Amino acid sequence: MRDIFSFARKTGLGATLGAAFGLLALGQAAEAANPLELNFWLSGPKYDGRLKSCEAALGSVTSQFQEKESTYWNSALTITAYGRIHEVAYRPWQSDNIPRRYCSGDVMLSDGKAHTVHYSIIEDGGFAGYDQGVEWCVTGLDRNWAYNPSCAGAKP
Template sequence: MRDLASAVKRAAFAAAFGVVSGLLAFGQPAYAANPLELNFGLFGPNYEGRVAPCESAMGTITTQFWEKESTFWNSSLKITGYSEIHEIAFRPWQSDNIPRRYCAGNVMLSDGKMRNLYYSIIEDGGFSGFGQGVEWCVSGLDRNWAYNPGCRAARP
């Protein structure tokens, strides 16, 4: 009985070794890209660092906040005012990254509470890469935890 078990183990090992050896034997070597495969003909956005000032995103944030609260959270909260809007950072990482302007401030909501707002304006970050994109977070109202904890992921 022991001989049969050891023979089965040896046969299974030999089969596995044969499969691995066969796969390695028929593998193709990797070659460098030929001139037609290089990126010489590609075009795309030329990031020039033209990012709008912090105040330009207020309308977008107000609209998107109202849409999110009313559609997904069945809430009647709206942003009624902004204060202390200021820039936190501009291109905080190396210059080859997509240009972003990070801003912060306070928002007054329709429930009478003042909350912190953190957002970034992204060059060519709009729909399909057209226009300025805005990513924002109101602390205490990040209900899907996209920027948790405390909107930290929305800051540089």
């Protein structure tokens, strides 16, 4: 540690850094935005709460499940059938949050086993905030533990 301070004294590094910090301290103070800057193209989110029905998102769940299984888990599993699809919650939190519709149901997979699926439809949740997005979890097949335990993170 002593070598660093002696090096700084010999080379004048300390004086240079001191002068630089001194100039920064004398700089102009930050100011608040003027009215034009404050309201220029900053309208904020306007959530309408118009979300697809639970059944309308099943195609997205099916295709995303097949893509995830084949790409990441080298599995040929696909969803072959749905049953008992129902809404669990709609906007379960205060109204200023992003609108979501939570749904659950049963799925039959190509291996002949039945599982439960939990998914949510999210307003402006698609790619780059465009269109509605769908997040889902098939109980027993959450291999990367994104919604563990037992897909509890995919429920409201």
